[in-house]
Amino acid sequence: MTVHQTEIAQIEQHCPYLVRYAMLQLRNASVAQDVVQDTLAAALGGLARFAGHSPMKTWLTGILKHKIIDHHRRAAREQPLTDDETRSEGEAADALFREDGHWDVPPNHWGDPERALDNKRFLEALEKCTQLLPAKTARVFMMRDVMQLETSDICKELGISATHCWVMLHRARLALRECLQNTWFGKP
Amino acid sequence: MRLTCKQAAALLSQGLDRKLSPWERTRLRLHLLACDACRNFVKQIEFIRRAIRRVADRG
Numbered sequence: 001m002t003v004h005q006t007e008i009a010q011i012e013q014h015c016p017y018l019v020r021y022a023m024l025q026l027r028n029a030s031v032a033q034d035v036v037q038d039t040l041a042a043a044l045g046g047l048a049r050f051a052g053h054s055p056m057k058t059w060l061t062g063i064l065k066h067k068i069i070d071h072h073r074r075a076a077r078e079q080p081l082t083d084d085e086t087r088s089e090g091e092a093a094d095a096l097f098r099e100d101g102h103w104d105v106p107p108n109h110w111g112d113p114e115r116a117l118d119n120k121r122f123l124e125a126l127e128k129c130t131q132l133l134p135a136k137t138a139r140v141f142m143m144r145d146v147m148q149l150e151t152s153d154i155c156k157e158l159g160i161s162a163t164h165c166w167v168m169l170h171r172a173r174l175a176l177r178e179c180l181q182n183t184w185f186g187k188p
Numbered sequence: 189m190r191l192t193c194k195q196a197a198a199l200l201s202q203g204l205d206r207k208l209s210p211w212e213r214t215r216l217r218l219h220l221l222a223c224d225a226c227r228n229f230v231k232q233i234e235f236i237r238r239a240i241r242r243v244a245d246r247g
Binding site: 020024097100101102109110117123126130141142144145146151162167170174177 | 193197198205206225233235237239240241
């Protein structure tokens with residue numbers, strides 16, 4: 001029995017959460033498991049430095065975020081964006097607007113969407129929508145809207161320009177809005 | 189001076205990612221005064237940001 005038994009038990013307790021978080025970001029079970037394992041290894045190695053200043057979950061999530069960013073950085077290096085992907089996504093985004101720049105189908109009022117935040121089925125619907133995003137768009141969107149990295153940091157990690165980054169974020173939001181409209185808010 | 193909905197939507201989205209210039213903000217404000225759809229759009233993308241964080245925090 002080491003002195004760290006309690007902490008190890010606590011780390012184990014957070015594993016399902018870490019796997020879920022990684023899955024949302026990486027959308028691939030085996031990659032998510034690898035990243036969580038690296039996180040646990042780093043956490044065990046760093047237990048001495050974890051002084052309990054922050055909650056265990058926050059500390060672990062912090063390590064996991066770094067591991068996810070490492071993964072994205074490697075992936076961006078190995079498979080840079082192709083023009084084809086960029087073009088077809090651009091076409092999908094353009095199709096939401098008419099020639100004259102007006103909305104083809106103007107976004108209508110969603111009523112009181114805040115209530116949906118506590119609805120498990122709504123959160124699942126949103127997660128499904130994120131899974132429909134092209135992988136690279138999803139990557140940038142998750143780094144920004146979930147991990148809350150600054151766009152300048154995302155650009156640096158992924159080796160893309162700020163303008164490209166904004167375009168991808170906008171396309172992700174257009175696509176998610178459209179998906180939620182069709183699968184949730186627009187349903188009779 | 190006048191923004192189309194397509195331009196306004198792109199700027200509204202960028203407003204979540206960078207500080208817009210005073211000129212951009214003025215043009216957007218004028219557009220939003222006249223445009224229900226873009227007012228709905230900005231509320232919806234802000235909502236999506238809150239919602240996706242909720243998805244991540246679950247568990």
